[in-house]
Amino acid sequence: MIPGVVGAAAASERPNVMHMRRALLILPFLVPFVFHRLYQPVNEAWTVKRFGCGCPIVGHEHEFHFNANYFNMVIWCGIVLACGASWWLLFRPEFVNRSSTKYYVLQFAGIYVLLFICMRQLAQEFWL
Numbered sequence: 695m696i697p698g699v700v701g702a703a704a705a706s707e708r709p710n711v712m713h714m715r716r717a718l719l720i721l722p723f724l725v726p727f728v729f730h731r732l733y734q735p736v737n738e739a740w741t742v743k744r745f746g747c748g749c750p751i752v753g754h755e756h757e758f759h760f761n762a763n764y765f766n767m768v769i770w771c772g773i774v775l776a777c778g779a780s781w782w783l784l785f786r787p788e789f790v791n792r793s794s795t796k797y798y799v800l801q802f803a804g805i806y807v808l809l810f811i812c813m814r815q816l817a818q819e820f821w822l
Contacts (some may be wrong), residue, residue: 749822
């Protein structure tokens with residue numbers, strides 16, 4: 695084996711890995727839209743029938759009852775946490791100096807956008 699050839703092969707694979715990792719950065723932003731498309735029929739067919747809609751029960755407006763809206767909020771909190779954590783972990787290798795202000799601004803901007811996307815998707819699933 696020639697050491698230079700092995701090193702050249704490893705060096706040629708490195709840009710492909712970097713491009714693949716950067717391509718995965720978009721994944722946390724796509725998950726909420728894909729999940730919403732897949733979950734919407736389940737929400738309509740099962741969740742509302744199982745937990746009831748978000749409408750207050752007449753005569754018991756001040757009593758708490760767990761309904762489909764609360765169930766959807768729990769589901770979307772999990773989606774936000776999973777997408778935020780995956781964004782945080784996928785974005786980390788892009789910066790060597792993780793103590794820079796730019797790193798934290800971009801990190802939190804991504805999480806803020808994810809939170810906004812998930813809240814928008816949750817609002818589309820609310821039952822009034």
